Amino acid sequence: xxxxxxxxxxxxxxxxxxxxxxxxxxxxxxxxxxxxxxxxxxxxxxxxxxxxxxxxxxxxxxxxxxxxxxxxxxxxxxxxxxxxxxxxxxxxxxxxxxxxxxxxxxxxxxxxxxxxxxxxxxxxxxxxxxxxxxxxxxxxxxxxxxxxxxxxxxxxxxxxxxxxxxxxxxxxxxxxxxxxxxxxxxxxxxxxxxxxxxxxxxxxxxxxxxxxxxxxxxxxxxxxxxxxxxxxxxxxxxxxxxxxxxxxxxxxxxxxxxxxxxxxxxxxxxxxxxxxxxxxxxxxxxxxxxxxxxxxxxxxxxxxxxxxxxxxxxxxxxxxxxxxxxxxx
Amino acid sequence: xxxxxxxxxxxxxxxxxxxxxxxxxxxxxxxxxxxxxxxxxxxxxxxxxxxxxxxxxxxxxxxxxxxxxxxxxxxxxxxxxxxxxxxxxxxxxxxxxxxxxxxxxxxxxxxxxxxxxxxxxxxxxxxxxxxxxxxxxxxxxxxxxxxxxxxxxxxxxxxxxxxxxxxxxxxxxxxxxxxxxxxxxxxxxxxxxxxxxxxxxxxxxxxxxxxxxxxxxxxxxxxxxxxxxxxxxxxxxxxxxxxxxxxxxxxxxxxxxxxxxxxxxxxxxxxxxxxxxxxxxxxxxxxxxxxxxxxxxxxxxxxxxxxxxxxxxxxxxxxxxxxxxxxxx
Numbered sequence: 077x078x079x080x081x082x083x084x085x086x087x088x089x090x091x092x093x094x095x096x097x098x099x100x101x102x103x104x105x106x107x108x109x110x111x112x113x114x115x116x117x118x119x120x121x122x123x124x125x126x127x128x129x130x131x132x133x134x135x136x137x138x139x140x141x142x143x144x145x146x147x148x149x150x151x152x153x154x155x156x157x158x159x160x161x162x163x164x165x166x167x168x169x170x171x172x173x174x175x176x177x178x179x180x181x182x183x184x185x186x187x188x189x190x191x192x193x194x195x196x197x198x199x200x201x202x203x204x205x206x207x208x209x210x211x212x213x214x215x216x217x218x219x220x221x222x223x224x225x226x227x228x229x230x231x232x233x234x235x236x237x238x239x240x241x242x243x244x245x246x247x248x249x250x251x252x253x254x255x256x257x258x259x260x261x262x263x264x265x266x267x268x269x270x271x272x273x274x275x276x277x278x279x280x281x282x283x284x285x286x287x288x289x290x291x292x293x294x295x296x297x298x299x300x301x302x303x304x305x306x307x308x309x310x311x312x313x314x315x316x317x318x319x320x321x322x323x324x325x326x327x328x329x330x331x332x333x334x335x336x337x338x339x340x341x342x343x344x345x346x347x348x349x350x351x352x353x354x355x356x357x358x359x360x361x362x363x364x365x366x367x368x369x370x371x372x373x374x375x376x377x378x379x380x381x382x383x384x385x386x387x388x389x390x391x392x393x394x395x396x397x398x399x400x401x402x403x404x405x
Numbered sequence: 406x407x408x409x410x411x412x413x414x415x416x417x418x419x420x421x422x423x424x425x426x427x428x429x430x431x432x433x434x435x436x437x438x439x440x441x442x443x444x445x446x447x448x449x450x451x452x453x454x455x456x457x458x459x460x461x462x463x464x465x466x467x468x469x470x471x472x473x474x475x476x477x478x479x480x481x482x483x484x485x486x487x488x489x490x491x492x493x494x495x496x497x498x499x500x501x502x503x504x505x506x507x508x509x510x511x512x513x514x515x516x517x518x519x520x521x522x523x524x525x526x527x528x529x530x531x532x533x534x535x536x537x538x539x540x541x542x543x544x545x546x547x548x549x550x551x552x553x554x555x556x557x558x559x560x561x562x563x564x565x566x567x568x569x570x571x572x573x574x575x576x577x578x579x580x581x582x583x584x585x586x587x588x589x590x591x592x593x594x595x596x597x598x599x600x601x602x603x604x605x606x607x608x609x610x611x612x613x614x615x616x617x618x619x620x621x622x623x624x625x626x627x628x629x630x631x632x633x634x635x636x637x638x639x640x641x642x643x644x645x646x647x648x649x650x651x652x653x654x655x656x657x658x659x660x661x662x663x664x665x666x667x668x669x670x671x672x673x674x675x676x677x678x679x680x681x682x683x684x685x686x687x688x689x690x691x692x693x694x695x696x697x698x699x700x701x702x703x704x705x706x707x708x709x710x711x712x713x714x715x716x717x718x719x720x721x722x723x724x725x726x727x728x729x730x731x732x733x734x
Binding site: 138139140145146147155158161162163165166169174175176177178179193197303332336354355356359404 | 467468469474475476484487490491492494495498503504505506507508522526632661665683684685688733
């Protein structure tokens with residue numbers, strides 16, 4: 077009689093890692109069709125069966141994950157967290173978890189909501205988004221020994237809990253390098269005021285690319301997010317001396333404002349790069365940095381499962397990709 | 406000693422309906438700030454307090470509502486269901502309900518998911534979206550006496566269950582009338598192939614407005630949803646005789662395709678009207694029909710509460726509004 081089929085024995089036969097077997101079964105979008113076929117053949121031949129009911133009985137958990145949503149998410153940028161919500165729901169379900177939504181007006185109410193969700197409906201883990209310096213929410217969750225993972229680094233305390241994030245600095249560095257290769261030498265950064273982890277990270281990558289190219293520091297305008305801010309920033313940059321010809325932006329909203337301003341002056345806008353690949357960017361033909369949201373969701377669920385098993389998983393920092401487009405109008 | 410404060414006594418003092426008191430307390434976005442102040446003054450003076458804990462004990466319910474989401478919602482049109490998800494979460498929470506998400510590849514899996522959610526995590530009501538002719542999901546829920554409400558009419562069986570919908574025909578009628586008033590006489594409809602309740606409803610309103618204006622039936626192109634379809638439709642309409650000057654579209658996606666085609670021909674596109682007020686429409690300055698999604702969410706929760714109390718609520722058909730914009734480029 078053959079040995080009992082396990083994740084290891086399936087991986088061995090298929091010639092892939094355990095992680096790939098798990099992905100092929102639970103997140104097939106992450107593996108190639110060929111790999112998936114090979115894994116499924118091994119699963120079938122060995123009669124491997126993930127025992128979900130047994131796992132639930134063993135863990136005695138509700139398998140419900142709490143996720144905060146904004147009362148209304150709309151406009152240009154909210155789309156990223158909405159994509160994450162869909163991907164997380166989908167991935168969690170493949171791992172026998174459900175997502176329960178809640179809202180909270182601020183960090184204190186969010187902490188109140190954690191306590192309420194655990195007590196009233198038995199939520200037993202959380203995915204926390206929008207981390208920031210000195211985040212009280214993660215401190216509270218850690219103090220109360222509640223399992224959680226964050227989409228977003230614990231800025232300034234990188235080893236304090238499980239997290240998944242996207243390397244924004246590498247994203248803007250790639251964007252800046254793209255403009256440098258196309259011959260631009262005066263490349264400005266249009267970002268948010270200093271102090272936000274995400275915004276400062278994106279500024280860093282732009283600076284790094286210019287330094288590596290041996291260029292002086294470029295001009296840098298900080299505004300609150302929004303297309304109006306982008307317009308204002310572009311106007312200020314264009315009206316100064318040494319007007320930049322390239323623009324790396326911290327968001328598609330800012331980039332769309334820059335595009336609007338350049339167009340109103342009859343200037344080309346093919347050297348404007350946004351961040352987040354929103355539908356507006358796709359429609360207009362705006363080059364932009366895309367976060368791998370499906371992979372973020374998979375990594376969050378994997379981290380959470382590790383935490384729920386009492387492990388201390390390694391953080392995951394994923395690399396975004398540059399989506400190069402030609403202006404459509 | 407004064408009589409015990411009730412919804413009625415508060416309504417009487419504030420000079421508003423019971424419904425308005427409920428809205429002022431639970432969905433303040435639906436009432437004017439003045440009305441809200443008046444209601445809150447009456448609430449305070451009378452010491453009225455909605456007893457949530459008592460209600461929960463009385464109902465013995467989990468207060469968890471199941472809502473299906475697509476694995477990925479993106480692009481131009483998915484935004485409406487995402488807005489609904491946020492509004493529903495927010496409104497449900499104000500009424501002590503939580504939203505639990507699930508996914509399903511098709512109607513049969515969705516029905517399997519209903520059964521599973523009720524048995525495994527105690528979901529005790531559902532909000533069903535995307536209703537269509539002969540919808541097996543609502544039949545199943547009714548047969549199993551599970552409380553539910555649909556966002557979308559039970560097409561062809563209007564009195565079969567609780568529902569909330571938006572009057573798409575009135576939306577396109579308003580859009581068509583808007584173009585007629587601006588002098589257009591040849592107004593085409595760019596919609597989806599016949600057979601979808603939502604699409605046929607939107608076509609009806611356009612037809613009605615032309616008939617009322619004493620005009621012959623306009624030209625009508627049906628394509629699957631998408632900007633490419635809109636381009637194709639506009640090209641076909643413009644290349645025929647009696648080319649239309651106005652375009653009423655069943656979606657912003659179709660409308661954006663029409664805009665793209667007209668622009669590529671150097672034609673004006675200020676007489677193109679979309680449907681759903683997506684962020685792309687807002688950015689471009691596309692006139693479009695906006696569904697009152699926050700009100701849909703409030704009505705869904707109210708319907709559900711009535712159903713949970715054993716009542717048979719009247720369906721709610723809400724009127725969309727035309728958002729008139731000037732092309733930005």
